[in-house]
Amino acid sequence: MDPDSFKDYAKDMAEYITDYLENIRDRRVLPTVEPGYMKPLLPSEAPKSPEQWKDIMADIERVIMPGVTHWHSPKFHAYFPTAQSYPAILADMLSGAIACIGFTWIASPACTEIEVVMLDWLGKMLDLPKEFLACSGGRGGGVIQGTASEATLVALLGAKAKKIRQVKEQHPDWTENEIISKLVAYCSCQAHSSVERAGLLGGIKFRQLEVDEKYKLRGDTMAEAIRKDKEQGLIPFYAVATLGTTVNCAFDRLDEMGIVANREDVWLHVDAAYAGSAFICPEFRYLMKGIELADSFNFNPHKWMLVDFDCSTMWLKDLTYVINAFNVDPLYLKHDMQGSAPDYRHWQIPLGRRFRALKLWFVLRLYGVENLQKHVRSHIAQAHEFEALVLSDPRFEIVGEVLMGLVCFRLKGSNELNEILLKRINGAGNIHLVPSKIKDTYFLRFAVCSRFSKSKDIQYSWKEIKLRTNEVLEEQSLSK
């Protein structure tokens, strides 16, 4: 493709993208396709010769769009938001053109250096304790991971390496395998599935602890679990505090867990994947009380801060253990500046990495902190608007507290009834929600997701939910 064609095609694509996004409300949020729908629409082999651009553009609507779940539609209320914005797309174009792999400083100094500065900018926006920031000149610093799953795993591996080293000093005769078999980590029973996966990957036991009536993991519960485990000769080494669970956006008591973790020399990792973006607004920072007691902190600007996936930002108070956890250092990756600048390959699971900090840079500068705060506040206000609508209808109840952009609710009555309702809502496909469950209570999750979402969308979605509720309740009473 010659450069002039690229410029023409980029124009076409920008036109298509704006048309898609600005009119996304008109599309059915959930597709109606069946598994395997695409195979008959495509040839069974790659073309030998180049195809025409116009055919490819035409195939987007013919082949791709019928199978897209429109995450950026204001009618999408499933999971949590995933970020999307024009500034991020522009930055990604540049990233795709420079296309450097920033595994070491020398492999592209700009890629590393801007990441360091952006993580400092962002850390200051959240008012993180200065120990986490590279600009403090200590052992701390930030890095962009691909996902929160990877951040949880990286912190776990750092904690594991640290504890093995400590134990070996006390018991030089214990083998590494013996020590590992005694290691035990803690999280809330409401923590994300990726926390459990990190435990499986790291080959260590994870205790999923009970929560209080507000679905928060408390310090006492953790202290008691640690006490019991130590009695049995086990070695507590790692805990994850979730700020904003996926299940119902509950916040663990970081302040209490922090005291216990520090006392017991347990690495405390904070998973604020979704809710972390809200901490750019001072009024929500009470929810991260105790952050100064944590060892690592992670949230996803690619969820709620308008930076396209993947951009999961992580800060560590002391990098040493993570960096030393995998001391694999071949000659072809060595360089003269080692030690005077971060080599991010030591901070992550993969070796390769894209130039992702550009997305942060563009989004922070083209929105400005004020507009990002406005975005978060608007989602939270819309969630409260939806909460009020639910509370105004005596057939419904709210599950848990509405603190962020997520409202958990259910029809008073059986789980089965709520399952039928959700199936009906998603079957109609006008809006999209997913369910969750705590203990034996099944409920519906309503997340405000789209950057286009406005009050009128909340009203629309509520109207749709009421319509489907009426249908379901009518059928239920007829069948009795």
Place this chain on the structure above:
Amino acid sequence: MDPDSFKDYAKDMAEYITDYLENIRDRRVLPTVEPGYMKPLLPSEAPKSPEQWKDIMADIERVIMPGVTHWHSPKFHAYFPTAQSYPAILADMLSGAIACIGFTWIASPACTEIEVVMLDWLGKMLDLPKEFLACSGGRGGGVIQGTASEATLVALLGAKAKKIRQVKEQHPDWTENEIISKLVAYCSCQAHSSVERAGLLGGIKFRQLEVDEKYKLRGDTMAEAIRKDKEQGLIPFYAVATLGTTVNCAFDRLDEMGIVANREDVWLHVDAAYAGSAFICPEFRYLMKGIELADSFNFNPHKWMLVDFDCSTMWLKDLTYVINAFNVDPLYLKHDMQGSAPDYRHWQIPLGRRFRALKLWFVLRLYGVENLQKHVRSHIAQAHEFEALVLSDPRFEIVGEVLMGLVCFRLKGSNELNEILLKRINGAGNIHLVPSKIKDTYFLRFAVCSRFSKSKDIQYSWKEIKLRTNEVLEEQSLSK
């Protein structure tokens, strides 16, 4: 940012990108900045209000470019190539706009379905055995991982889960920890650092075996290592065959290793991260002889097949073990179609994933197989051109065989002399190379990397190497 501004800015960016790439030869390939260069160029905090687009565009040259190592310059010969192309950038724009997270089929059916079809297209382009392809209707299939590191780890975890299960059936009284402590894996001592890292991550022993005089791991060597380990009560479970090592692009004897692995029930993973792209050309497929004996195969279109990072394609003959290795299944991720279509979240380490298959689709269609073959063949021809130049100068010798786009060479003489030469070459910054070492022999790696690279660039680089050689040898003789 309103849609009209986005269209204007995308036009600016396309203009900048083409200008950057089409004139990339004029830039110094290696930057001259020092660690910490960027901090004084940027404010210490994010801006409160939005900034102007023109200021951001101006900052690309002021802040970013002085610190970029230009991986796509024809003067860049370090590491291995990383891919970059206009079609991939266009696809990424679309991916950034749709911005779905394809962790399950229902989360965006198109994202999963096109990945299945693209991995079949690509598998056929490489003439992979049909057991690896989803279209064969068996237990096999392909997936896009972020990096080869992750593919190696995923295969290792699948192999580990499989072997633990097998051993538990024979020895129900053995604990999982006991079994894990006996597990042992194998690779060549020339394998990539990420293989060693996968062993560390998976918490298992990795034996790095000796290679023959052509730097290949042989079947007999592996068989002997397995025999010794079994004698000691250990349990061999996993082996990695590297096709195209990073050190000097050597190819393990997959055919021999395959026979041993199959006989010993050891999972055989093939890491063809760089060289795999060459298998789209029939004349290079002799190098993957024995592929039908492997359990998993991985290569990186994001290295040598013009698909921007990240796109590391992996095929498995039997998905069962990988999928079951991390059976974590929360309600909010369940859906009605489970089982009738792949849920890619079970195939990978992270939960989230971008819509990466679009890049493959655009690149395969806009280049066509013929032009991708032409690209690979041209790089290999240029490597042979460089090899001939080296051989024409009696001061130099070639290390290993030139089979792909990499030439390993050195000045006849001491390692120190070659280290001085490399330092001089990179110090001048007109071209960029990295070194490698096998046993005690230090040498220089010359990789043909850029899609813009032509014969004239090879001639330029060789002239530069000769110039620096003359300087170094002259100084050496003066100092004697």
